[in-house]
């Protein structure tokens with residue numbers, strides 16, 4: 001028995017490795033020839049703690065092999081991107097990668113195979129995928145026409161791992177198993193039980209699709225609540241971090257943390273799938289997306305205000321330091337990062353005045369290269385007039401709060417007990 005992992009990115013590669021570690025023979029299929037070559041050399045093209053070592057062991061043991069050419073397997077797990085379409089206001093889901101993956105594996109499917117969609121998907125995507133497979137293979141039967149007697153079993157089992165904790169969460173998290181029929185669910189559950197120690201809970205594929213979208217929307221709505229509070233508190237001159245700490249002492253209140261916006265490729269995307277399918281009903285979910293997407297503009301306005309106040313004092317133009325570019329703490333992942341977009345806008349607006357501090361990278365991303373410089377935290381804290389804290393990296397938490405600069409702390413790292421307003425400088429350090 002072997003499996004084919006289709007898509008060897010941030011989700012697919014760790015998943016392939018975890019199954020291979022449990023003794024399953026895994027073929028990895030990807031359109032990226034360079035990634036395939038790197039993996040076959042026992043190396044990773046993504047950053048994930050523990051992955052390098054585990055991948056090398058599984059490749060050396062002959063359990064994991066990558067290819068760009070589809071091959072027969074007993075089960076196919078599809079983990080390809082499902083972004084939204086950039087054109088138009090509707091944020092409609094783009095299923096073109098799922099379609100390409102389905103068309104790639106269709107020719108090698110055989111009676112008895114299992115096809116699982118792991119990518120976060122709008123409701124109905126699994127049935128759509130089964131329809132694409134069926135159109136490509138009229139000689140086989142699928143659950144939509146043959147029910148429990150189908151030749152091919154199809155299910156949606158959404159991935160739920162937190163980047164940075166992939167190898168642990170793949171094994172310990174509970175899994176939702178959404179078969180198109182009960183036989184599909186049973187078959188998929190048996191497969192996941194080879195690697196997953198958490199519960200594998202069966203449901204239908206549409207509920208499974210909605211469950212995954214709901215989880216990320218829940219988090220987005222809760223972060224939006226915290227971000228809205230940060231705006232209200234700023235106007236009322238109340239320290240939002242202290243406020244949230246106090247409110248969370250209530251046994252039934254658990255507010256998340258405000259920040260410069262929501263980044264990554266999941267939480268800022270998935271709620272739009274619900275909004276695009278139910279625009280009339282999904283009012284809170286849409287508002288949350290808009291609040292979180294507008295937070296970077298608010299942070300930029302705070303910086304502009306601080307620059308104007310500095311200029312009013314006369315003297316040299318303000319030096320501005322951006323602390324952090326990553327989309328969340330203690331990782332090097334800059335994808336869809338609000339910190340990166342704020343830094344990029346500041347570099348454009350104040351050319352030659354902005355420095356970057358990001359301990360997790362060694363060279364600047366292309367859009368900033370040649371336009372700014374990377375500084376060590378202590379150097380930037382000494383030399384910059386305005387410090388914009390954008391990521392709550394441990395490196396920043398463990399350093400003393402900069403005392404001689406105006407601090408705009410979007411994460412409450414240094415001004416956890418003070419207002420976020422630049423006017424409130426100098427910042428107080430956390431006791």
Ligand code: SAJ
Nearest residue numbers: 160161162215216219256257259262263264266267327328
């Ligand atoms: N953030 C805040 N305040 C908070 C928590 C997070 O501003 O209190 C921000 C982060 O800084 C970051 C963004 O939200 O910019 C998202 O970070 P995250 O750590 O909440 O989530 P992701 O995108 O890394 O992973 C999420 C997870 N989903 C949930 O926790 C419900 C993960 O389990 C999913 O597998 C993943 O999305 C996915 O692939 O869908």
